[in-house]
Amino acid sequence: MPSPKAKNPGRSGGSPVLGSSNGRYEFMSLTKPLNRSSPPHLLQRQGSDPTTARLRASESPTRRRGSSSSTGSASGQGPSDEDGIRLNPSFIRVALSSLLAIDLWLSKQLGVCACEDSSWGSVRPLMKLIEISGHGIPWLAGTAYCLYKSDSAAGQEVMLNLFMGLMLDLILVTIVKAVVRRRRPAHNRMDMFATFSVDRYSFPSGHSTRAALCGRFLLAHLVLAAPLRVLVMLWAGLVGLSRVLLGRHNVTDVLFGFWMGYCQYNLVEMLWLSPQTLQGLLGQLA
Ligand SMILES: CC(C)=CCC/C(C)=C/CC/C(C)=C/COP(=O)(O)O
Numbered sequence: 001m002p003s004p005k006a007k008n009p010g011r012s013g014g015s016p017v018l019g020s021s022n023g024r025y026e027f028m029s030l031t032k033p034l035n036r037s038s039p040p041h042l043l044q045r046q047g048s049d050p051t052t053a054r055l056r057a058s059e060s061p062t063r064r065r066g067s068s069s070s071t072g073s074a075s076g077q078g079p080s081d082e083d084g085i086r087l088n089p090s091f092i093r094v095a096l097s098s099l100l101a102i103d104l105w106l107s108k109q110l111g112v113c114a115c116e117d118s119s120w121g122s123v124r125p126l127m128k129l130i131e132i133s134g135h136g137i138p139w140l141a142g143t144a145y146c147l148y149k150s151d152s153a154a155g156q157e158v159m160l161n162l163f164m165g166l167m168l169d170l171i172l173v174t175i176v177k178a179v180v181r182r183r184r185p186a187h188n189r190m191d192m193f194a195t196f197s198v199d200r201y202s203f204p205s206g207h208s209t210r211a212a213l214c215g216r217f218l219l220a221h222l223v224l225a226a227p228l229r230v231l232v233m234l235w236a237g238l239v240g241l242s243r244v245l246l247g248r249h250n251v252t253d254v255l256f257g258f259w260m261g262y263c264q265y266n267l268v269e270m271l272w273l274s275p276q277t278l279q280g281l282l283g284q285l286a
Pocket residue numbers: 135136137140170192193194195196199201202204205206207208243248
């Protein structure tokens with residue numbers, strides 16, 4: 001498998017701590033200020049890396065202003081402590097940008113069903129079927145139907161809480177997507193059915209949050225037989241995997257989505273609507 005650094009350094013490969021010279025990558029010091037005598041390619045590479053550039057753009061205006069005015073080193077007075085902090089990204093920052101670079105590279109490698117011409121293009125219809133199985137509309141419609149058809153109080157209670165959980169999931173995912181605004185992978189073809197405008201963003205994967213939430217919910221309240229429990233877990237995993245294979249998401253979108261859906265189930269349990277609570281709420285409304 002080709003290395004992220006070697007194949008496409010301009011886009012997602014390589015880490016901002018690396019500088020390249022004659023095709024060879026060198027590590028830069030994270031703790032010492034970058035010397036003015038450093039080879040220009042090291043400085044240039046820092047600025048041209050898209051991930052680093054994005055992180056720098058998100059710095060506070062004060063800090064950015066500080067970087068243009070602190071000319072201690074640039075005017076030949078030698079690097080000050082402040083320059084040292086400014087020029088050298090913190091360890092966390094470097095770790096984050098490296099993780100993001102690996103994420104982008106890995107997601108691109110795994111997007112093998114992104115279109116019909118992709119290496120696994122023939123599996124795309126199956127992946128799209130899995131996608132539909134984790135879509136919000138079938139889940140909401142199915143739960144509403146079961147709620148309507150259920151003739152036992154226990155069944156209605158479970159279905160009502162699942163419905164509330166699904167709505168809660170939609171709201172939380174919409175908020176996080178609108179705040180983070182991470183673009184979907186470039187190789188994604190936006191041919192999903194019934195999407196909101198916020199669904200042009202990819203973090204977190206809404207299908208993955210739903211798969212984790214519904215998976216946990218089904219295991220806790222509905223599915224008891226062991227083979228079916230395995231099937232539910234397999235389905236949840238496949239929904240997440242299909243997001244990356246279809247090129248809809250990066251790996252971190254799906255991992256975070258699973259974690260978020262898992263936590264959302266805890267929230268559903270905390271806010272559980274019992275028949276008594278429901279009667280109280282309806283009584284207050286009447
Ligand atoms: C009642 C109501 C507001 C239903 C909306 C259901 C709906 C359109 C959900 C969107 C599902 C969707 C396409 C999410 C995107 O999933 P990702 O995994 O691509 O983030």
